Amino acid sequence: MMAKSARKYWLLKSEPDSYGIDDLQRDDKTPWDGVRNYQARNSIRDDMHVGDLALFYHSSSDPTGVAGVMEVVGASRFDPTALDPNDHHFDSKATAENPIWSLVDVKFIAKFPKFVTLADLKGDRRFEGMLVLARGSRLSVQPVTEKHFCLVCELGGWKPRT
């Protein structure tokens, strides 16, 4: 009998000008495509599993911060946008045999009643050590501890079902 793997927690960045929490709420489910960084790709491909929860982080917006929560609902698979020459995320090095990049499908869970800004996180010592606060951190797919995940939800005025 395989031990059931523990749920993991993540933070996924997107620019709301291109795709934000409202878009996900409208679509209910979306492929999280376009990730073109190897470290982020490895997290998606190797460490994300159905049932994991992720904070939806709005980057390059005013203000930046966490807008809500989504759930991983599909196993990781190759990102087809890498093979599409008309797609903004086309990668000429990707082939059908080796598409290089991966994605997971995510589902809308909640939009926070209160948007949690980056400043909120910076101003709260309980978030010390969180990757998104590290200087120069650009990683668009980050692991988050359960403690930090729950605290962000709390600040957002939303309670995950247990």
Add this chain to the structure above:
DNA sequence: GCCAACGTTGGC
């Protein structure tokens, strides 16, 4: 393997 040049990210 080093490292300069270049491109991108993302907060401000």
Add this chain to the structure above:
DNA sequence: GCCAACGTTGGC
């Protein structure tokens, strides 16, 4: 729009 930080590329 600026620019610091970071990742990738390519010459050597």
